[in-house]
Amino acid sequence: LAKTTQPISMDSYEGQEVNITCSHNNIATNDYITWYQQFPSQGPRFIIQGYKTKVTNEVASLFIPADRKSSTLSLPRVSLSDTAVYYCLVGDRASGAGSYQLTFGKGTKLSVIP
């Protein structure tokens, strides 16, 4: 299973754009990059997933360079409610039979400051 490395913590002021970078040097050809968000005392919540280039949804953007050895989650204009732990995961998509369990690292604890 591909391992990921991301900063342990980050601080940001409200209204700023936050970029969290994740390294995944051993990503496999079939692996997708997925980010989850977790608030205290809640289960992780899917944010965004991508394979290459750029993906954008109503919550975030995901930038993936051509070599796919890293990815950057971009949160536009964060608010206090974005304070959470953000996990970067790599793995194959659940498109066929099999387990597809998720392998989480320690994540990045984002603190948004007023």
Added chain:
Amino acid sequence: DTGVSQNPRHKITKRGQNVTFRCDPISEHNRLYWYRQTLGQGPEFLTYFQNEAQLEKSRLLSDRFSAERPKGSFSTLEIQRTEQGDSAMYLCAISPPNEQFFGPGTRLTVL
């Protein structure tokens, strides 16, 4: 609302007691997972069900742990003879293709 409920949300027990947690997906999904999360760590995979069949178990799942998913709908996770090291958040997740939806978890405290 992720479509997954877990009960109880909190459980405090004494060492040596047995505990059982329940996971109820709102809608039917073939895949159901259990994870465990300790403080400061990401969730760790425990076991996986494809419908009612338990197809994969992590080495973390000792003999004191047992999980079931009768009829392929809700699932239960039982821990026998609890130990203080079992204190953690136990998360259930369902999986349509490409992402997993997690329940709110059951926080277990073993005194």
